[in-house]
Amino acid sequence: MDSNIRLMKGNEAIAEAAIRHGVDAYFGYPITPQSEIIEYLAKEDPFTKRNGMVVLQAESEIAAINMVYGAAGCGKKAMTSSSSPGISLKQEGVSYLAGAELPCVIVNVVRGGPGLGTIQPSQADYFQSVKGGGHGDYHMIVLAPSTVQEQYDFVALGFDLAFKYRTPLLILSDGAIGQMMEKVVLSEEKPRDNTVPDWAIVGKTPNRERNYITSLFLDAEVQENQNKRLQKKYTEIRQNEIRFEEFMTHDAEYLIVAYGISARISQKVVETARNQGIKLGMLRPITLWPFPSKRLVELSQQLQGILCVEMSAGQMVEDVKLAVECKIPVKHYGRMGGIIASPTEVFENFKTLFL
Amino acid sequence: MNEEILIAGFGGQGVLSMGKILAYAGMMQGKEVCWMPSYGPEMRGGTANVTVIIGDKTIYSPILQTFDTIVILNQQSLIKFESAVRTGGKLFYDSNGLKTLPTRKDISIYHIPATAKSAEMQNLKIFNIMMLGGLLEKLPIVNKKFIEQGLYKSLPERAHNMIPLNMEAFSIGANIVETIHEI
Structure with missing residues (x-):
């Protein structure tokens, strides 16, 4: 049998996809029902054994999303994952990522809520995902996989779209898809790409204006222009990316x-x-x-x-x-x-x- | 056709891994497969069950209320799931620990005394693969040669030396399965 065909859990498929797609860094904190993502990445240890991808268990969900902000600001492909209560904790960071126009992929393997809720599957985070769980006028592109194969495929698609539009992107999964096993056809492993976009923070380079990444615009007119810029981008996404x-x-x-x-x-x-x-x-x-x-x-x-x-x-x-x-x-x-x-x-x- | 199977028993009986071996074997035979565990608090003691769907068609819902085949491994599961076998379907059980026996007349019922047999062989760990042997004897949805490959895939490498014993248990299961009644 083709070694690129595997029986995998939905969560494992996301983790393997991250490595094979050449993601630079994963920052996370365990929570049921998505802990297999960080567990799989820790076991694979891509930093020493595969392509040098950084896998780090942060001290909290909040720390993880801010690490994503930092890595994304450097033009790196960074991702994080959690389940509902943990995703709520990340919302401040998500709003900042949207405001600073930083691309990243966030995975929510949804469980029942509100509050600490239950560990069983749910889809009750829809409003939070599509209406903006954080503050301010922003949207994330939200992809909803329904098979383990799509859990795998949407990591690559997610990063492509996130970088194309410089926006955080959410993969909205649930405990059932995360925990079930299905056949997955894996893509060939891509080496990590060290080139970074021209907007990235890479240290001062002579002969060019400094890059500046922020979501703080104290002058209301400047802030409104930034809002208009974001809205223009969202219109473009609405026109091109409906699936x-x-x-x-x-x-x-x-x-x-x-x-x-x-x-x-x-x-x-x-x-x-x-x-x-x-x-x-x-x-x-x-x-x-x-x-x-x-x-x-x-x-x-x-x-x-x-x-x-x-x-x-x-x-x-x-x-x-x-x-x-x-x-x-x-x-x-x-x-x-x-x-x-x-x-x-x-x-x-x-x-x-x-x- | 897709075969929709439920395996239900205690946590620790090897319910989930039995389903996993079956799913691996099906996949290696080129079939569509889906393995959906109960991953809730019950896996921390108490009942555990897993749905396995194998077939040639795209698999729709992994969440089901009725099944073509159900494997019953404890009394709670018998009470809960006997009625969930579709008319004309199959029910497999191990009578060990059962206070009552399945009573339906509109389904085929098979008994696999795997606990007793594996206890006789002084190795209760091979109980689930013995059940699988009995199941596939009456429900030949995957080729037996893929079960061995499935074991290599689903067991950690340190347990690979146990595979010949498991395959022996698999064959014993196929021999000890008794038909209670068939329709």
């Missing part, structure tokens, strides 16, 4: 909108419905920000109703309602607190709500 996947939508009369593990569950629901002659389809946003609103509007012309399946009290459902301007019924079904709805349960609720 989604459709499943049996061609003749669909009803649509499920779901991401991550809920999308996997919903595929099974669609299959069950189709076997019973119900024309159900699914749209899976891959980018949660920017959100595939335009495609939803197009699809809504043929639809009688939309069901949002999320492991939360209903968060993404608001963006779906905004997209279709409530012109058709939009309902939500979800479980909370670490409980995952089974396909049977979702299908029964779909029938109760719409048929």
Whole structure:
């Protein structure tokens, strides 16, 4: 068998992807259900045994995100990962990264909350991820993997997009995808690239203006110009980077909108419905920000109703309602607190709500 | 078709690793595989279960309420999961520690006395691979030669000297599985 095909946990796939993609540094602090990321990296020890990637367990989540800020400011590919409570701790740093326009990848393997919550999977961090968990007018690009293969692939995609737009990027996973094992096709290992972007802080070089990285602009006019610059960038991202996947939508009369593990569950629901002659389809946003609103509007012309399946009290459902301007019924079904709805349960609720 | 399997028992019985060996073997045979553990507080003592899906089709939901095949390794799991076998499906159990036995008539039921047999061989660690041998005898979804390769992949190198013994246990499992009733 091809040695580049492996059976991996979602968390391990992220860690291996970081090494193979030539990421310069990982800073993290363990928390269930994502500890396998730092565990795998520590075991692989890429700094001494592979390509020199730095792996460091920081003293806290806050320290880790600020290490990412420092490394990113030097033009390095830096990443961190955590789970919900730890991601909350990182939010100040995330806002600073957005304000200073620094690229990085942050992984959130979501668990149930609020507070310290539970260690079981959840999708209740949607608002925090797409509406800005930190302060100020900013967005992160948010990628939502639904397979272990995507956990692997989105690390490379994440860094490409983060550097293209000089923005922090979030991979919004969940405890189920992080813990489950699936077949992964690995890419060839890339050597780390020592060239740095021209905006990076690399020490004073003669014959050029100094680079300056900050998120502090005391003059309100300067700050507003910075805000306009960010908004222009977000418009560009909205135009170019919306990603989604459709499943049996061609003749669909009803649509499920779901991401991550809920999308996997919903595929099974669609299959069950189709076997019973119900024309159900699914749209899976891959980018949660920017959100595939335009495609939803197009699809809504043929639809009688939309069901949002999320492991939360209903968060993404608001963006779906905004997209279709409530012109058709939009309902939500979800479980909370670490409980995952089974396909049977979702299908029964779909029938109760719409048929 | 994809085969949707649940293995349920106590933490420490080798439930998760039994599923992992099965998933590795399936992958090496070129199949689609998914291994979804219960990773909650139960793995720190108490019940543990794992869903393994193997087949030729894209795997949709790793979260399921009913299964094609369920392997039952303790009383709690029998109570909780006997009803979760789909009509026409298969239930495998080891009677050790069971106060009641499965009663359904619309599914095939098989007994694998793996605890007793592995105790007789004075090595309870080979219990789970013996169960796997019995399971694959009646549910040949992966080729046996890939189980050995799966063991090499899923066991740490220090345990590789145990693989011949495990393969012996696997064969014994295939021999001791008894059909309670088949549909």
